[in-house]
């Protein structure tokens with residue numbers, strides 16, 4: 222017992238300089254906040270297709286983007302939306318799209334293309350019940366596995382999940398940074414509740430935000446390798462199209478110059494590098510908030526709106542003298558495995574509330590070397606989990 | 619316009635990418651040649667050209683050309699191109715697609731790119747069959763003809779690419795063949811120079827599948843077929859009967875999506891200014907301070 226783990230809050234990233242005098246407060250909806258935060262983060266291009274419960278993001282941006290002289294375009298479907306943001310990103314724009322389950326399924330094809338070609342972009346998935354048309358305005362967290370493995374082939378990806386509207390704001394900005402910094406699509410995984418709920422949000426000013434920006438600088442040698450294997454971080458700098466370096470981009474497995482290859486070593490090296498670039502960045506990528514772990518024998522692990530439920534249950538259980546702690550995951554993919562392993566090794570049981578039939582739990586069970594109790598709390602009927610549901614699982618409260 | 623013969627070497631990636639994947643005699647090389655000569659004629663710097671393709675034999679074109687080149691997913695090239703063009707309106711964005719690429723899997727993107735009239739040059743290499751995957755039936759395979767997935771003859775009716783493009787709103791629509799090289803080159807040059815979307819259908823030969831399965835013969839036989847079975851739009855309709863018409867079918871004097879979007883931005887900024895003035899009048903000068911105060915009080 223006696224866990225000494227520290228939270229890794231979003232604020233540690235210091236992308237936002239908070240000036241208490243200059244913060245503008247608003248009572249704002251999650252989707253609206255996501256849209257406004259994208260504008261703040263310098264999103265230059267939004268291509269999307271309407272779908273509940275994400276449509277407000279497109280609606281707000283259709284008004285806001287032209288005001289800023291940036292591009293909003295409603296595409297003919299989500300396949301095209303995804304393609305358009307990749308094309309625009311290659312042209313140097315910070316790009317985003319937003320959707321929900323049915324659209325996210327259509328995006329998988331070109332999501333894989335963005336991963337393979339390492340073109341930065343942000344995809345917001347405001348989850349609803351699925352599969353298929355599912356439950357349009359019913360909250361759900363059942364796309365967790367799809368975020369990881371929705372597109373075919375071995376690949377890493379980054380997914381972030383907010384549980385408050387303030388986190389929607391901050392994680393939207395972080396998503397744009399991670400996308401550019403690691404040359405990868407980043408999924409902002411929301412749910413119907415975080416999308417539609419209204420809360421007080423503090424907005425920074427645009428000039429107080431500083432996130433990773435493409436330099437477009439030619440290497441001194443004049444020999445540009447867009448997929449350079451020798452770069453230590455594993456992330457070769459991306460030079461946008463039209464900047465005076467002519468190179469090739471393809472969804473075929475490619476060599477360091479971007480040309481298709483069948484060389485076995487080049488193929489292996491490429492896969493290893495795209496995993497390495499994420500592994501190298503874990504210290505920055507992995508974000509989570511920890512509560513009351515020091516003396517905890519029971520820990521709730523959750524994300525998104527269910528983490529709000531978990532926190533409330535923890536507070537109520539503590540009032541009754543139960544030693545309950547909480548892990549709120551802000552980064553969902555990749556999972557902070559080392560931290561989770563340590564938590565699991567030091568407690569008697571773990572409770573996992575999630576609005577699905579058990580997806581996150583599969584990944585947590587893999588880390589459970591000690592064989593402690595891992596208790597699921599699931600709801601998949603279009604209603605959110607209540608603190609009472611979690612307290613029942615804790616028992617004796 | 620430059621009319622000197624281009625140095626192909628200047629526009630290709632000869633050190634890296636040859637010989638090509640194409641069968642000897644394939645029309646894809648002819649189309650690429652026409653594109654390069656058109657770019658040369660208009661004196662467009664290589665850095666300002668983005669050549670984008672979908673998937674198929676025609677989709678391999680960008681790899682050989684020394685521009686900003688993007689080989690996308692099957693059918694989606696126009697959507698990628700739309701994004702790139704809107705982010706970088708200064709680039710000449712040329713899209714090359716196969717008939718399956720543009721009409722089947724990419725049919726919806728094709729219609730909507732025409733409708734938006736995006737400032738792109740879209741070239742469809744129509745060999746009336748799926749070349750890359752082994753001669754399967756395409757939306758442009760004529761009725762009753764044979765394909766590897768239409769072994770008893772195609773029961774569908776073929777789509778007319780140019781007709782569809784014109785109806786859907788493309789600013790410029792033209793057709794020629796890889797036999798009529800100069801004509802094709804001229805149409806592509808005109809298309810490149812156009813504001814709005816230019817759609818150019820390049821009728822081509824896939825002798826390896828289409829020619830063989832339908833007993834038309836080899837590449838040269840297919841060129842002969844193109845010569846005999848097509849007619850220019852300038853001749854009287856009777857002489858074109860039953861033949862494929864070549865020429866320019868649409869050349870509208872319109873502006874494209876980019877220009878429309880610029881107008882929209884102006885409108886949005888003006889509206890925002892008006893709203894700001896209105897709020898100033900109603901709420902006093904420092905709206906944000908007032909807003910913050912209201913929020914803090916709640």
Ligand SMILES: Cc1ncc(C[n+]2csc(CCOP(=O)(O)OP(=O)(O)O)c2C)c(N)n1
Pocket residue numbers: 673674675676677692715716717718719720743745747748749750751756824
């Ligand atoms: C989503 C998807 N479905 C199927 C394929 C397989 N495929 C590759 S090329 C092609 C058709 C090519 O025909 P066409 O577009 O006419 O081009 P051509 O090869 O004749 O130039 C198909 C079906 C693919 N690459 N992606």
Ligand code: SF4
Pocket residue numbers: 639640641643644645646675676745749750823824825826827
């Ligand atoms: S298969 Fe047909 S289209 Fe493809 S390269 Fe050969 S001849 Fe050309």
